Amino acid sequence: MTKSTRIILICSGKGGVGKTTLTANLGIALAKRGVNTAVLDADFGLRNLDLLLGLENRIVYTAQEVLDESCRLEQALVKHKQEPNLSLLPAGNPRMLDWLTPDDMQRIVALLSEQFDYVLIDCPAGVEDGFKNAVAAAKEAIVVTNPEVSAVRDADRVIGLLNTHGVQPVQLVLNRVRPKMMASQEMLSVDDVTDILALPLLGLVLEDEQVIVSTNRGEPLTLSSNNSPAARCYSNIAGRLQGEQIPMIDPSKEGSGVRAKIRRLMQTKIF
Amino acid sequence: MTLRDILNKLLRRQEASANTARERLQLVLAHDRTDLSPDLLDQMRREILEVVAKYVEIDLKEGAVSLETEDRMTALVANLPIKRHPSGAIKTKELSFNAENSEEQSTENT
Numbered sequence: 001m002t003k004s005t006r007i008i009l010i011c012s013g014k015g016g017v018g019k020t021t022l023t024a025n026l027g028i029a030l031a032k033r034g035v036n037t038a039v040l041d042a043d044f045g046l047r048n049l050d051l052l053l054g055l056e057n058r059i060v061y062t063a064q065e066v067l068d069e070s071c072r073l074e075q076a077l078v079k080h081k082q083e084p085n086l087s088l089l090p091a092g093n094p095r096m097l098d099w100l101t102p103d104d105m106q107r108i109v110a111l112l113s114e115q116f117d118y119v120l121i122d123c124p125a126g127v128e129d130g131f132k133n134a135v136a137a138a139k140e141a142i143v144v145t146n147p148e149v150s151a152v153r154d155a156d157r158v159i160g161l162l163n164t165h166g167v168q169p170v171q172l173v174l175n176r177v178r179p180k181m182m183a184s185q186e187m188l189s190v191d192d193v194t195d196i197l198a199l200p201l202l203g204l205v206l207e208d209e210q211v212i213v214s215t216n217r218g219e220p221l222t223l224s225s226n227n228s229p230a231a232r233c234y235s236n237i238a239g240r241l242q243g244e245q246i247p248m249i250d251p252s253k254e255g256s257g258v259r260a261k262i263r264r265l266m267q268t269k270i271f
Numbered sequence: 272m273t274l275r276d277i278l279n280k281l282l283r284r285q286e287a288s289a290n291t292a293r294e295r296l297q298l299v300l301a302h303d304r305t306d307l308s309p310d311l312l313d314q315m316r317r318e319i320l321e322v323v324a325k326y327v328e329i330d331l332k333e334g335a336v337s338l339e340t341e342d343r344m345t346a347l348v349a350n351l352p353i354k355r356h357p358s359g360a361i362k363t364k365e366l367s368f369n370a371e372n373s374e375e376q377s378t379e380n381t
Contacts, residue, residue, distance in 0.1 A: 148292075149292050149295060149296050149299075152296055153296065153299060153300065153303065156300050156303065156304070157303065160304065182289075184275075184287070185273075185275060185287030185288075185289040185290065186287060186288050186289060187288075187289055188289050188292050188293060188296075189289060192289065192292075192293050196293070196296055196297065196300065265274060266273060266274045266275040266278070267273050267274075267275060268273060268274060269272065269273055270272055270273065270274060270277070271272050
């Protein structure tokens, strides 16, 4: 490893909070910025990153064959057609459930570091073997969570494990934010979550129906120039990763009508 | 306290669920982070009180031992008010352990 590749683990503990969606969108957003990016699907039991990127029909080899030396890395990498700066590498296939070890993961990430600027590792849910493999290869991490008690609790567990593995820095992405519910105090606020988890906030992602539409099509939101709320959020996160100062949106200030004003008045602290 | 909280109190509505979520999370995380079950914490609390009660007279009703978490640091906080003589000197107990222990047990159970 001669150049300093950023190897970022994207993890959450709980499943279904948006790790894979974030990985796909960040990967595309970074590639669009001209950054040579690899996304590694570390979830070889239930892999889905290929599906979200629309690359499911183009996988021939996996990291497994690369490590076996039955193919070269270039053969296993699947290049995105519209964004050739982005390549996908699946870790393994679902039929080989207990094949990978932390050593294997480190070897494959070391290979990727030779030719990419960013390696985004899409971590499996849970804190068992799949997580341990993925974390072994990571230098830094993004923890994704939702403003829900179960997701925050699991995120806390994962943050503890990342600390013991010496992964640094660890930053937070708060996904599926609903400004209205936050304003009426029926959803944990951004401050609640950052205070509880004590992590620097890398970004918020607003709840957005377009996310489902984009996964249906296998075209991440950041791919097109559409300006859906979540797409903007993902692009901002990519910018911040690259050191740009992009102000955080304030969900409590979303909306401008009379109702929004009343909501704001209702949540002002009096004493 | 926000306007909404006051309104909720006046109308006797449930408090906003985000507050409940935050309180529940803080409690469960304090336990998760230390890997202490509520039972173990209670046992530890009782033993700490016993030890302290050997040396000074404490108000067992007011005494509290709890886990508090801030910025990923969890602290065991014991708040044990010490009873004082009217003269102002701290009341120390005669060292007759057996009697004390049984006395304390009964206080705990009530």
